[in-house]
Structure formats: C-alpha cells, structure tokens
Amino acid sequence: xxxxxxxxxxxxxxxxxxxxxxxxxxxxxxxxxxxxxxxxxxxxxxxxxxxxxxxxxxxxxxxxxxxxxxxxxxxxxxxxxxxxxxxxxxxxxxxxxxxxxxxxxxxxxxxxxxxxxxxxxxxxxxxxxxxxxxxxxxxxxxxxxxxxxxxxxxxxxxxxxxxxxxxxxxxxxxxxxxxxxxxxxxxxxxxxxxxxxxxxxxxxxxxxxxxxxxxxxxxxxxxxxxxxxxxxxxxxxxxxxxxxxxxxxxxxxxxxxxxxxxxxxxxxxxxxxxxxxxxxxxxxxxxxxxxxxxxxxxxxxxxxxxxxxxxxxxxxxxxxxxxxxxxxxxxxxxxxxxxxxxxxxxxxxxxxxxxxxxxxxxxxxxxxxxxxxxxxxxxxxxxxxxxxxxxxxxxxxxxxxxxxxxxxxxxxxxxxxxxxxxxxxxxxxxxxxxxxxxxxxxxxxxxxxxxxxxxxxxxxxxxxxxxxxxxxxxxxxxxxxxxxxxxxxxxxxxxxxxxxxxxxxxxxxxxxxxxxxxxxxxxxxxxxxxxxxxxxxxxxxxxxxxxxxxxxxxxxxxxxxxxxxxxxxxxxxxxxxx
Numbered sequence: 001x002x003x004x005x006x007x008x009x010x011x012x013x014x015x016x017x018x019x020x021x022x023x024x025x026x027x028x029x030x031x032x033x034x035x036x037x038x039x040x041x042x043x044x045x046x047x048x049x050x051x052x053x054x055x056x057x058x059x060x061x062x063x064x065x066x067x068x069x070x071x072x073x074x075x076x077x078x079x080x081x082x083x084x085x086x087x088x089x090x091x092x093x094x095x096x097x098x099x100x101x102x103x104x105x106x107x108x109x110x111x112x113x114x115x116x117x118x119x120x121x122x123x124x125x126x127x128x129x130x131x132x133x134x135x136x137x138x139x140x141x142x143x144x145x146x147x148x149x150x151x152x153x154x155x156x157x158x159x160x161x162x163x164x165x166x167x168x169x170x171x172x173x174x175x176x177x178x179x180x181x182x183x184x185x186x187x188x189x190x191x192x193x194x195x196x197x198x199x200x201x202x203x204x205x206x207x208x209x210x211x212x213x214x215x216x217x218x219x220x221x222x223x224x225x226x227x228x229x230x231x232x233x234x235x236x237x238x239x240x241x242x243x244x245x246x247x248x249x250x251x252x253x254x255x256x257x258x259x260x261x262x263x264x265x266x267x268x269x270x271x272x273x274x275x276x277x278x279x280x281x282x283x284x285x286x287x288x289x290x291x292x293x294x295x296x297x298x299x300x301x302x303x304x305x306x307x308x309x310x311x312x313x314x315x316x317x318x319x320x321x322x323x324x325x326x327x328x329x330x331x332x333x334x335x336x337x338x339x340x341x342x343x344x345x346x347x348x349x350x351x352x353x354x355x356x357x358x359x360x361x362x363x364x365x366x367x368x369x370x371x372x373x374x375x376x377x378x379x380x381x382x383x384x385x386x387x388x389x390x391x392x393x394x395x396x397x398x399x400x401x402x403x404x405x406x407x408x409x410x411x412x413x414x415x416x417x418x419x420x421x422x423x424x425x426x427x428x429x430x431x432x433x434x435x436x437x438x439x440x441x442x443x444x445x446x447x448x449x450x451x452x453x454x455x456x457x458x459x460x461x462x463x464x465x466x467x468x469x470x471x472x473x474x475x476x477x478x479x480x481x482x483x484x485x486x487x488x489x490x491x492x493x494x495x496x497x498x499x500x501x502x503x504x505x506x507x508x509x510x511x512x513x514x515x516x517x518x519x520x521x522x523x524x525x526x527x528x529x530x531x532x533x534x535x536x537x538x539x540x541x542x543x544x545x546x547x548x549x550x551x552x553x554x555x556x557x558x559x560x561x562x563x564x565x566x567x568x569x570x571x572x573x574x575x576x577x578x
Contacts, residue, residue, distance in 0.1 A: 014437060015554040017245050018182040019508060020444040021500050024195055024209040028173070030056040031430035033194055033212040035180045035239065038068035039156075040392030040413030041218030042163035046122070047421030048216075049172055053430050056210050057167065057174045058196055060219075060234045064160045067220040067231060067393065068410070071156025072277035072345060073139055074149035075119075075414070076407035077112040080136045083144045085109035092408060095141045095307040096401020097529035098545050099252070101568055104379055104398040108408070108415050115414045116148065124162035126150045139278040139406035141307040147407045153277050153343045159410065175210075179502055180219070180238060183246035183388060184209060184436035191215050191387025192434035194242075199502060213432040214424050217243060217375060217383075217390040218417070222513050224453075224506075226368035227461040230259055230275045236506040237513035239394035243375040244512060244552040245445065248383045251396045251549045251568070252373030253513070254520040257404050257530045258466045259369035260311040261287075263362065264326035265353060270457070273367050274349040276329055278406045281305055283342065285331035288361060289318055292330070309403045309530040312366040316466055319365070328361035366466050370409060372400040372530065373520075376549065378571045381420035386572060387429060391416040398568055402529025445556065446487040448511055450503035455483060456510045464518050469535040473522045480515050488556070512552070519560050520548045 034045040037059035048055040059065070078088045088109040093100050120126065126148045127135040136145040150158035167174065177199040184193040193211040219239030223231025240250055261281070263274040281287070281304045286294050295318045300306035306314075315327050331339070336358045339347045350357050375383050375390040377397050383390055391397075392413040399412050424430055463476025487508075490496060498504040526540040527533050545566050551559045563569065 014441045016247055016442055017445040017554065017556055018439060018442045019245070019505055020447050020497050021181050021195065021197065021505070022207045023439060024207050026208040028056055028208070028210045030054045030210055030212040032056070032214045032216060032424060033058060033210040034216040034218060035194065036218030036220060036392065036394070037063045037164070038218060038220055038392055038413060039159055039163065039410050040417045041216070042167055043414055043417035044216045044218060044391060044420050045172055046163070046166055046170065047418055048424060049170055051421065051425045053424065055172055056212070057172055058178050058180055058194070058210065059174065059176055060179055060238070062176050063164045063167065063174060065232065065234065067235060068156045069160045070230065070232060070275070071410055072153040072275055073279045073407050074137065074147040074155045075116060075159070075410040076142065076146050076405070077116045077148065077411055078109060078146055079113055079116065079134055079148065080144060080146055083146050085112070087144060088146060091142050092399070092405045095403050095405035097403055097539070098401065098541060099529070099547065099566065100401035101398025107379055108399050108412055111415050112411045115411070115418060119159065119162070119414060122162055122166050124150065124159050126158070127152065137279055138282040138305070140281065140302070140305045140311060141405045147279065147282070149279065151344070152341060153279060153345045156410070179505060180242060181207070181505065182439070183215060183242055183385070184211070184434070184439070185246065186435045187437060189247070189386065191385060192436035195439060197502070197505070209436070211434050211436060213387055213434045214429050215388050216420055217388065217394050218392045218413070219394045221371045221393040222510070223368045225456060225460050225510050225514050225517070226465065227270045227457040228262070228273050229368040230262055230273060231368070232272055236510050238506070238509050239390065240374055241509035241512040243383060243385070243388065243390065244516065246385050246388065247551065248385045248388060249376045249549050249551050250374060250516060251376040251547050252402070252520070253371065253517045253550065254524050254531045254548065255372035255400070255402050255529055256368055256517065257308055257370040257372055258312045258366040260308055260315050260366050261329050261364040262367035263350065263353065264365045267325050274353070276346055276362060276364055277343070278308070280329065280331055280343060280346065283334070285329050285334070287311070287315065288328050288330050289322055290324065290328070307403055308406065309532070312466060312530070313532060315364070315366060326363045326365040329364045330361040331357055332359060332361070370404055372402065372404050376568065376571060379419065380423040381416050382423065382571050384571045389420045391420055402531060444497070445508065446490065447498040447500060447504040448483065448487050448507040449498045450507055452483055453503070453507040453510055456480070456507070456514050460514050460517070464521055466532060468521055468531070468533050470522065471535070473518055477518045477522065480511060480518060483511055484515065484556070516550045516558060519558050520550060523548050523560055523562065
C-alpha cells in the first residue's frame with residue numbers, strides 16, 4: 001500500500017508562469033478535455049463520453065498523427081495459453097531495474113487482458129491464426145509469447161484506426177491541428193481547462209480556451225529533444241512542459257529509452273528515424289558486427305531478446321570496440337515470404353532507403369525512443385494538481401521503472417485511460433463549474449527563437465544521450481542554462497521575446513523538458529536501466545533505489561528532490577482524494 005498522503009505544497013495560482021501568447025479569443029465549455037489522440041487519449045475520451053460526460057478531444061495534428069500510429073511491435077498482455085498476469089508482472093519488474101511501482105504494474109497486468117478484449121470489441125483487428133486465436137509473438141524481456149500484433153508490424157496504425165473510427169462514429173467533439181499552451185486554474189489552484197492555439201484550420205483559429213474541471217494529458221513523448229528519434233515531429237514534450245508550468249511534479253525523466261535497433265541513415269541524420277521493431281528479433285533475427293559475429297551471445301541469457309537497455313548498451317560497446325557508427329541486424333534467413341507477410345512496413349522502409357533485408361543485413365544504431373518518466377500520477381492517473389490527469393507516455397505511473405518492457409506502452413495507455421475515466425465519474429469532478437483566472441494574471445514565460453530547437457537537440461544528443469557522465473551532463477546543463485538566461489534577459493531588458501507561434505512555443509517546451517532531464521540525470525549518480533553513467537557504471541540500490549522528482553518554481557528555477565524510499569509519495573492530500 002502507498003504511504004499516508006503528504007501534499008508537497010504549491011505556489012499561488014497567479015504566480016505560475018505561462019507561455020507568452022495572445023489572450024484567448026474564443027472558448028468551448030466541457031466536462032472533460034482530453035489532450036492527445038493516441039491510444040491513451042482516445043480511450044479516455046471514449047470512456048468519458050460513454051459515461052455521459054461532455055468531452056472534447058484536442059490534438060496537435062490530425063486525430064491519427066500521434067505516436068500510437070507508429071507503434072510496430074504490438075501490445076503485451078497475458079492472453080496466451082499457459083501465460084499469466086503474474087509472469088507478465090515478473091518480466092516487467094525485471095526490466096524496470098528495481099524502480100517499478102509493483103502496485104501499478106499489478107494493475108496493468110491484471111486489468112490488461114480485459115482491456116485488450118474491450119479494444120477488440122471497439123473494432124481493433126489483431127492478427128489471428130487459422131483457428132481464430134490471437135497470433136502472439138515475443139519481444140525483448142518477455143519469457144512468453146504475449147504480444148498481439150496487427151498487419152504484421154502495423155499494430156499502432158490499426159489501433160489508431162479503430163479508435164478514430166469509434167470517436168467519429170460517436171460524434172465526439174474534436175479540435176485538430178491545435179497546440180495546447182497552458183493549464184487554466186481557478187483561484188484555489190484547481191484545474192479549469194486549457195488554452196490552445198489552432199493552426200489555421202477547422203471551426204476555430206488562433207488562441208482560444210476549453211473550459212473544463214477535468215483535463216487529461218495524453219500528449220505522448222518528447223523524443224524531439226534529441227537529434228535522432230523514432231518519435232514523430234509533434235513529440236516535443238508539450239504535456240510535460242505544460243504540467244511543469246502548472247506546478248505539477250514530474251518524476252524519473254532521466255530514464256529515456258533508446259531503442260537499440262533504429263535504421264541507421266548516417267551520423268548526421270536528424271528528426272524521426274525508421275524503427276526496426278523488436279519483433280524482428282523476437283522472430284529470430286541476430287545482431288552482428290561487420291564480421292558477422294553475434295556479440296550479444298554471453299552478455300545476457302536472452303541474448304538479442306534481453307531488455308532494451310541491455311541491448312542498446314551491448315550495441316554501443318561493440319561500436320566503441322570496433323570504432324564504427326552502427327551494427328547490423330541480420331534476418332536474411334527469414335526469406336522474402338516472411339519479410340513480406342510479417343514485416344511489410346519495415347521491409348518497405350528499408351527498401352525506401354536502399355537496403356533490402358531479404359538479401360543483406362540492416363544497419364542499426366540506438367536512437368531516442370520512449371520516456372519512461374513523466375508527469376507523476378497515482379494509480380488513478382491523478383497528478384499533483386487537482387483535476388489534472390495524465391496517461392500514456394506523458395505520465396509516470398510507476399509501471400516502467402528505470403526501463404520500459406517492450407510493448408507495455410500501448411497497454412499502459414489503455415489501462416490507465418480507463419481508470420482515469422472511471423475516477424472522473426466516481427469522484428463527480430465533472431460536476432464542478434470551472435471559474436478560470438484570467439491568463440493575464442500570470443507572468444509570461446519568455447519564448448526561444450525557432451532555431452533554438454536545433455541547439456537544444458544538439459546539446460542533448462551530445463551530453464545526455466545513450467552514454468552520459470558528470471562532465472557531459474554539466475556541459476549540457478551549462479549550455480541549456482545559457483539558452484534559458486538569454487531568453488529571460490531579453491525579456492527583462494526590453495520587454496520583448498520571440499514572436500509567439502508554434503515554432504517558438506515548441507522550442508520553449510523542449511528547453512523546459514531538457515533542463516529537467518539533465519538535472520535528474522546529474523542527480524542520479526549510478527547506472528540503472530536506460531540511464532547509463534560512464535563515470536558511475538554500477539547500480540547502487542542502497543543510495544539510488546528511489547525516485548527523482550522535479551518541480552518548476554514560479555521563477556522558472558528547478559526544485560529537485562529524491563524520494564526517501566522506492567515508493568511514490570501520494571499525489572493529492574487525502575481530503576482531495578474523495
């Protein structure tokens with residue numbers, strides 16, 4: 001059980017910083033606003049709507065343009081013969097390297113199978129064998145075949161399709177092409193909605209607001225904080241940055257998972273890179289060096305199917321030993337028929353870049369993939385700001401610990417989105433009529449120029465990538481601070497800042513999450529999970545089997561603390577938990 005509630009305290013609502021932006025010119029009223037349209041966001045929205053709540057979905061691009069659509073491998077759940085939630089729990093805890101919240105994981109693995117069945121009932125079609133049973137596969141860290149997939153390697157696209165169709169069939173109100181800016185709060189610091197900017201399309205345009213007593217953040221990841229990532233261009237950490245400005249706590253942001261097998265397009269490649277799913281290794285592909293040597297043998301009992309942090313480290317070590325920029329994934333033994341049937345998306349991506357995996361090994365290298373940390377929540381998805389919820393990659397539920405187990409992400413989004421909707425209904429939160437404070441009462445956060453985005457990415461890739469040290473992190477922190485100070489000083493000296501717009505808001509959000517990530521990575525003086533400190537190569541359970549929690553102070557400095565134990569503190573005082 002979790003310990004008694006101790007609320008960390010929060011600054012007065014009017015002192016919280018906000019992005020420099022025009023005042024809202026229009027507004028929508030709702031019971032719930034869901035920000036994001038991946039598996040977590042659309043599931044939460046559908047469950048809220050089914051309970052009779054007026055629900056609005058806000059998404060940065062189009063409904064099907066988020067990270068869910070790019071998920072190749074599948075969704076993990078104990079659905080196969082002989083598999084059990086307890087076995088799924090054990091594999092998850094091992095991958096999480098001692099930092100998982102066992103209660104959160106147990107919820108995931110026990111509620112997961114039925115949640116997947118409800119997803120199927122919603123319309124998602126998973127690959128099945130000739131007798132009609134789900135065709136399950138295996139990925140890194142799993143000791144059982146428990147990964148359900150669709151279209152071979154297009155699971156995310158199928159889940160997105162089914163959920164988007166359900167949202168449209170039920171007539172949910174959606175606002176597409178909209179970047180959410182900041183959380184609205186009332187005089188008591190409770191959630192009252194969000195401000196957002198609609199990018200020139202649809203019923204609304206420019207800056208507006210959705211007034212609602214419950215806000216669900218499902219904004220996905222922040223992979224664009226690095227130069228090379230598997231994340232789409234929209235993954236700029238907007239949800240984490242919004243939560244920080246609102247006074248919410250974030251936790252474990254140092255644990256960024258670098259997917260070990262991303263198609264290597266050259267040392268200077270930037271932006272979203274093609275992913276070569278872990279399922280390829282699950283079906284028997286081998287990691288080899290230029291001489292054809294399988295270097296993962298002997299490094300872990302599961303060899304190429306070890307948890308992702310171990311495989312990524314194994315690749316990086318071999319790259320260093322051989323003084324090369326990539327390794328190879330060899331699946332020539334699959335043959336053309338298996339490639340075309342099981343991995344058509346990956347096959348097409350490789351061939352588009354001049355590589356034919358049927359006849360040659362595929363060059364691969366690690367790239368930023370998934371944020372295991374995020375906005376700190378409890379087992380109902382509640383954050384430390386009353387009325388603000390988070391689920392999916394933007395959240396830190398405690399499920400992933402120091403390293404996410406493959407294909408647990410879609411399941412986490414599904415399970416915790418359902419729990420959020422149930423909590424909003426159970427507590428009657430939606431019945432409160434929000435009275436938002438005027439945004440003008442809050443100090444404006446200076447904006448970075450658009451080109452600062454690339455500066456942040458280069459700083460983070462160099463100093464806080466797969467390999468980190470105190471020296472590299474200190475240099476990154478110093479350079480990020482200079483970017484932050486330059487923007488602050490420009491506003492102080494002449495009252496001017498970069499012109500408000502999507503590019504400047506995104507660059508400012510990226511700097512915000514980068515500063516927090518680096519601060520947490522410097523604090524954690526050990527190697528654990530996907531946080532690899534070259535200068536602290538050993539795992540230290542005595543000192544560091546605990547969580548690092550960060551808040552943004554009203555003056556935009558960072559408050560960093562380490563929990564006393566591995567338990568997460570509660571998010572809200574008992575009086576507010578209803």
